[in-house]
Amino acid sequence: MGLELYLDLLSQPCRSIYIFARSNNIPFEFKHVELFKGEEECGPGGAGGRSPALSVALSADSVLGKKPAAAAEVEVEVSGAERPRTGPSNSEGDGKISLLKKVPALKDGDFTLAECTAILLYLSRKYNTPDHWYPSDIKKRAQVDEYLSWHHTNIRANAPKTMWIKVLIPLFTGQPLPPEKLQEVMEGLSTSLKQFEERFLQDKAFIIGSEISLADLVAIVELMQPVGVGCDIFEDRPRLMEWRRRVEEAVGKELFFQAHEMILNIKELSNIQIDPQLKEHLAPVLMKMLK
């Protein structure tokens, strides 16, 4: 059994890992984790693959961008599970692959790993990807580390919320989006984007200079989230738009769009049947997360 990557392409960090692995021809088994599927739809083959548990994972590395109170954590149902789950499953073979029950997750033999940054770095080292992704020059490397760290509490603090407000909350609570909340989030995002341009991108082609690195990849997938839900942050920002074009070309346009197909067609999510039990469970959690 080779490398397994547990991903849902609705999730920003999952997209960065998907793009990185495909772009570098890293062989892996794509384990599709569908964050919003209800009971009736689990498993590609369907045969007997019904899960007794709720089928959504909510965690820091998911589309929601923030970890809810532990009480709301539910199991990840991995579609593609080969056999039906009959009793409580607590071994990794039954579909719970990640220590933290999140996506993205990696499984390499007995070794499991969570957290997007950790997974990207592991892959770059194990598969000896081209130097520019995580340069051996310690100053350039430090610039990548600096962005990857800052990202968590800045771009990633607000970008995911655009999806909560415009899609998830209406979907799960039946209530329309609160306009002031969206404005607050867009303002926060605006501040982060300003800092991104001032400190990280500046007048360079990419964050570390003339070549793309993990920093650009992690940034771009996050910024595609608001784009997908109709908040096009690139519209009035020509320099950012140029950078985005360069990143798309560097990873391969086709691959980039393939990875983003789901988020760019997010309107279809509203047609998904959400398990009513799930709705009831998640609605208060989602509202709380938005404060």
Add this chain to the structure above:
Amino acid sequence: MGLELYLDLLSQPCRALYIFARSNNIPFEFKRVELMKGEHRTEEFRKVNVLMKVPALRDGSFTLAESVAILLYLARKFKTPDHWYPSDLQKQARVDEYLSWQHVNIRGKGGKLFLIKVLIPLLTGQPLPPEKLEGATEELNAVLNQFEEKFLQDKPFIVGSDVSLADLIALVELMQPVASGYDLFEERPKLAEWRRRVEEAVGKQIFQEAHEEILNARNVTADKIAPELREHLKQQLLKQV
């Protein structure tokens, strides 16, 4: 001009840097940036870090922010002992995993408790509603449970038998709620044991030196905060809780 570290030891990530550099005998100039006096918002400091945050590093013309980035840079430049950031692929990944997870979890929740118990009341002159404190305490405990169950488990340190950057970053963050009067180690003997091991590994005296200021934070009076900073800080911090 050698290596400069711009620090305020009231800040958790600054303490991690201070301890790491001192523990490894890395020569540096300690540039104190007093947050309560607003020194992080001066034009001079902006030249070091346009984002106006501590910690920051300046090494010749090279500047760097973000404690994780700075720690890794120092480990590489000064070739510190392997256990801090192991060259073994899987152990290194474990450190990366923790360093990534902690931003919004241990750091987020620990910091929030300190804001609610100490800093915001200091600025506003009144305590926050008790539900805020209860909520924040609950959240912190939830992440502490995860820390114990997923990261530390039954090992002496996060990666195994040796201290690493992960333990250092974790402990300095946990000292923030402790400094606010919430002794989270009291009812968690496994964590208390781990803390003792980390303190010994970095050097008890260095650890104590680094934490002297923050452990006196509750004695700070409002007049210590620059008046022009007060309003700005109040608004910024209230948003975070």
